Amino acid sequence: MKEDFLHYLWQFKKFDISKLQTTKGESIQILNSGQYLQLAGPDFFNAQLIIGNQKWAGNVEIHLKSSDWYLHNHEKDPNYDSVILHVVWENDVPIFRKDNSELPTLELKEHISFSDLQNYQSLMAQKSWIYCENEIKNVDGFVFQNWKERLFLERLERKSELIFELVEDFNQDWEAILFCLLAKNFGLNTNGEIFFKIAKSIPFSIIRKESFSLESLEALFLGQANLLSSDFQDTYAKELQKQYLYLLQKYQLKDMITECVSFYKHRPDNFPTIRLAQLANVYFHQKNLFSQLISCNSMKQFYQIFNIGVSQYWETHYNFDKKSSKKVKKLSMSFIDLLVVNTIIPLRFAYALSQKKDIIEELIDIVSLIPSEKNAIIEKFASFGVISKNAFESQSLLQLKKEYCDFKKCLDCSVGINILRK
Template sequence: MKEDFLHYIWKFKKFDILDLKTAQNEPILIIKTGEYLELSGPDFFNAQLKIGNQKWAGNIEIHLKSSDWYLHNHEKDPAYENVILHVVWENDTPIYRKDNTEIPVLVLKEYVSKEIIENYNALVSPKTWISCEKQIKEINGFVFKNWQERLFFERLERKSEFVYQLLEEMNQDWEAVLFCLLAKNFGLNTNGNSFLQIAKSLSFSVVRKESFEVESLESLFLGTAGLLDAEKEDLYFKDLKFKYFFLLHKYQLEKKHIDPILFFKLRPDNFPTIRLSQLAALYHKHQNLFSKIISIKTVQNVYELFNVSASSYWHNHYQFDKESTKKGKSLSKSFLDLVIINTVIPIQFAYSNVMGESIAEDLIDLMHETTSEKNAITDKFDSFGIKSKNAFESQSLLELKNEYCNHKACLKCAIGLELLK
C-alpha cells in the first residue's frame, strides 16, 4: 500500500461515501474533495466538508498511518494548521492542533472495497517489464489514443526545454539554435554531445559568412572537432587543414576543448567525418535554413530540403588516407526521420510557443507521416500487441515507459486508472 493509492481513492471518491464517519464517530459529508496540487504542504487544498453539524473549509492531509503526521514533523509546519481532516489507512495515534483540539480522522480501509484493493495489488505488485503488460492490449481504444496524444506532448514539452535553454545561450538567434540542434542530431548518440560542443564553440555568424564555400565549412567543422590535428600525406587533408588555420586567424577563433570524436562501433556511413561533411553541405546549400524548417508540413518537404551529400572526396573515403569503394554519401531517409523527430518537431513546437501560436495538429500530422523508431522499447511493446505504426506512436510509447512505467506511476497513467476501474 502506498500513499499515492490513497490519493487516488480520495481524489476520485473510490470508496463508500454514503455513511462516512470519523474515527470519533461523527458523520462526514464530502462537499468538495479539494485540489490535488502535488506541491509541498497538505495533499488537497480548499476542500469542503460537513463534519457533524459543522461545515468546514480547508485542507486534507493523507497518510498511511496517522502517526506519520509526527514522523513528517507536520506539527511544526504552519502550512498544516488549516487541515480539517486527516485521511489515513490506519489510525494508530490521535493528532492534535496547537490549541489541543483533535484533528478529525477518516480511516479509509473501512470504506474501500476488496475489489479495488485487489485491482491495485494486481497492477503494481508484479515484477514485470511494465505492470500492465498482460492487460494493456485490452484498454479501450479511445482512452489509449487520447493518452498517447498527452504522452506525445509531454515528451515534446520536455524536449523543448533544451531548445529554450539554447535560445538563451544563443542570444535569441533561432538560426544558431537550429544549428546546435542539427549538429547534435548529426552526431547521433555516440558523438551527439561532441558535435553540440563544436556548434556552440563556433560563432554562428562565422558559419553564415563562410557558408558560400563548402570546403571552408568542412574545414571549420572538422578542424574544430580535432580531426585535422594529425599530420597526413593526403592532399585533401592538407588543403582542409590550411583553410582551417586560415579561418582561425581570420576570425580570431579560440581553440576550445571538444570531447573526443569517436569512430568505434559506428557504421561507416555514420562516421563523424561523413556526418560533418554532410552538415557542411547542408549549410552551404541553405543560407536561411531556419525559416525553411519552420514552414515544413510534410515528410517529403524534409527529404527535399535535406537532399545533400558529403563532398566528392568522401565518395571514396570514410577516413583520411584510407580509400574505399566509391559510394555517394547522401542523407538516408531513416536518418532524416530521426532529424524530424529530434530537431524539426521540437524546434517547430518551441518556436510556435514563443510566438503564441498553436500548431499541435500540424505536428501530429507530421509525426503520423514519419516512420516509427525501432528500438528495444518499441519491440517489447510490440510483443504485448501494442504496435507503433509511426513516430507519433513510438514517441508516445517511449514517454510511457521512461516517465511512467519505470517509476511505477500507474496511478498517474490513464492506462493504470482505466484498469483500476
C-alpha cells in the same frame, strides 16, 4: 500499499462516500475533494467538506498511517496549518493541531471494496518489465489515444527545456539554435553531446559568413572536432588543415573540443567524419534553414530540403588518408525522419510557444506520417500487444516507459487508472 493508491481513491472517490465518518464519529460530506497538485505541501488543495454540521474549505493530507504526520514533521510546517482532514489507511495515533484540538481523521481501510484492493494489488505485483504488461493491450482505445496525445505533449515540453535554455544563450537567434540541435542529432547517441559542444563553440555568425564555401564549413566543423590534428598525406586534408588555421586566426575562435569523437561500433556511414561533412553540406546548400523548416507541412518537403550528400573527397573516403569505393553518401530517409522527430518537431513546438501559438495538432499530424522508431522499448511493447504504427505512437510509448513505468507511477497514468476502474 502505497500512498499514491490512497491519492487515487480520494481523487476519484473510489469508495462509498455516503456514510463517511471521522474516527470520532462525525459525519463527512465531500463537496469537492480538492486539486491534486503533487507539489510540496498538502496533497489536495482547496477541498470543500462538511464535517459534522460545519462546512470547511482547506487542504487534505493523505498518509498510510496517521503517525506519518509526525514522522514527516508536518506539525512544525506552517504549510499544513490549513489541513481540514487527515485521510489515512490506518489510524494508529491521534493528530493534534497547534491549538491542541484534534485534527479530523478519515480511516479508509474499512471503506474500500475487496475487488478494488485486489485490482490494485494485481496491478502493482512485480512483473518482468512493466506492472501492466498483462492488461495494457485491453485498455480502452479512446482512453489510450487521449493519453498518448498527452504523453507526446509532455515529451515535447521536456525537449523544449533545452531549446529555451538556448533561446537565452543565443538571444533568440533561432537559426543558431537550430544549428546546435541539428548538430546534436547528427552525432546520434554516441557523439551527440560532442557535436553539440562543437556547434556551440562556433558562433553562428561565422557559419553565415562562411556558408558560401563548403571547404570552409568542413574545415570549421572537423577542426573544432579535433579531427585535423594529424600529419596527413592527402592533399585535401592538408588544405582543410590550412583553412582551419586561417579561420581560427580570422575569427579568434576558442580552442577545439578536446574530447574525442567516437568511431567505435559505428557503421561507416555514421562515422563522425561523414556526419560532420553532411552537416557542412546542409549549410552550404540551404540558406535560412530555420525559415524553411518552420514553413514545411509535408514530409516530402523535409526530404527535399535534406536531400544532401557529401563533398567529392568524402564520396571516396570515410576517414582521412584511407580511400574507399565511391559512394554518394546522401542522408537516408530514415535519418531525415529522426531529424524531424528529434529536432524539427520539438523546435517548431518551442517556437510556437514563444509566439503564444498552439500547433500541437499540426505537429501530431506530421509525426503521424513518419514510420515508428525501432528500438528495444517499442519492440517490448509490441510483445505485449501494443503495436506502434508511427512515430507519434512510438514517441508516446517512450515517454510512457521512461517517465511513468520506470518510476512505477501507475496511478498517475491513464493506463493504470483505466485498469483499476475495470
